[in-house]
Amino acid sequence: MNKSQTSHVFSVDLEDWYQGIEIDIDQWDAFVPRIRNGLDPLLDLLQESNTKATFFVLGYQAEKTPELIRQLSDSGHDIASHGYSHRFVYQQTPDEFRTELRKSKVILEDICGQPIDGYRAPFFSITNASLWALDILLEEGFKYDSSLFPVKNYRYGVKGAQRKPGWITTQDGNRLFEIPLSTVRLPNPAMRMARNIPMSGGGYFRLYPYALTKLLVRCLEKERLGLVFYMHPWEYDPDHPKVEFPRAFPKFTHYLNLHTSAEKTRRLLSDFQFKTIKNCYAEHYLSASK
Numbered sequence: 001m002n003k004s005q006t007s008h009v010f011s012v013d014l015e016d017w018y019q020g021i022e023i024d025i026d027q028w029d030a031f032v033p034r035i036r037n038g039l040d041p042l043l044d045l046l047q048e049s050n051t052k053a054t055f056f057v058l059g060y061q062a063e064k065t066p067e068l069i070r071q072l073s074d075s076g077h078d079i080a081s082h083g084y085s086h087r088f089v090y091q092q093t094p095d096e097f098r099t100e101l102r103k104s105k106v107i108l109e110d111i112c113g114q115p116i117d118g119y120r121a122p123f124f125s126i127t128n129a130s131l132w133a134l135d136i137l138l139e140e141g142f143k144y145d146s147s148l149f150p151v152k153n154y155r156y157g158v159k160g161a162q163r164k165p166g167w168i169t170t171q172d173g174n175r176l177f178e179i180p181l182s183t184v185r186l187p188n189p190a191m192r193m194a195r196n197i198p199m200s201g202g203g204y205f206r207l208y209p210y211a212l213t214k215l216l217v218r219c220l221e222k223e224r225l226g227l228v229f230y231m232h233p234w235e236y237d238p239d240h241p242k243v244e245f246p247r248a249f250p251k252f253t254h255y256l257n258l259h260t261s262a263e264k265t266r267r268l269l270s271d272f273q274f275k276t277i278k279n280c281y282a283e284h285y286l287s288a289s290k
């Protein structure tokens with residue numbers, strides 16, 4: 001096997017299937033939990049390739065299955081926060097966001113016995129409407145964020161956001177280490193401009209043929225950029241229930257090509273070398289900001 005030498009990040013947004021589909025937390029008790037149905041095949045794939053991942057864990061799920069999160073942490077995976085309720089950040093007030101963030105941090109630190117210093121927003125929902133959240137992350141002791149997606153769609157994205165991991169300046173003038181989701185810059189001569197093609201994982205990974213993903217990762221490597229890859233446990237559980245969504249398009253992307261996730265992931269892990277965010281970037285985000 002001839003893997004490239006570039007270090008890529010494997011991340012997992014750890015939530016159960018009904019938590020990431022725009023159904024409010026008040027209704028979650030009605031759904032049957034299946035976290036292990038998807039997580040176990042994913043963990044098998046990671047183990048087969050001797051890969052450790054960063055798990056952005058939803059606080060609500062951590063409360064339900066603390067032993068599972070402890071097991072992940074004890075086996076060398078990296079634990080970070082995915083908030084508590086999976087509500088869009090831009091639909092929360094700054095106070096609500098802070099309360100939820102604090103709650104998730106306490107839950108995860110109690111379980112893992114170590115500081116939780118990374119965050120990823122539900123639905124990548126730190127956008128121009130919620131950039132204030134980045135200052136609150138710093139105030140609450142977080143060292144890095146991995147929520148910004150340099151694209152623009154109906155649900156998330158910050159057009160013009162930097163594509164490379166590095167320090168960003170927040171609204172209040174503070175410095176925060178940002179690990180944006182991966183995009184490939186594609187020239188568009190017809191419009192005399194370039195645009196960012198999302199290719200970071202999740203629905204994009206399930207939509208694209210594996211050969212296209214591989215090509216796009218090679219494009220990143222030519223720029224000396226590592227892929228910041230993300231998946232969810234439910235993407236490895238193609239038999240999870242089909243329910244009605246509040247909106248049609250998210251339903252389409254949620255269930256798209258679920259049966260392809262495992263095999264594509266096996267190939268990705270075979271072709272490229274992945275690490276946790278901590279292993280790739282801690283020396284940067286733990287250094288004093290400049």
Ligand SMILES: [Zn+2]
Pocket residue numbers: 013015020082086121122123
């Ligand atoms: Zn999520």
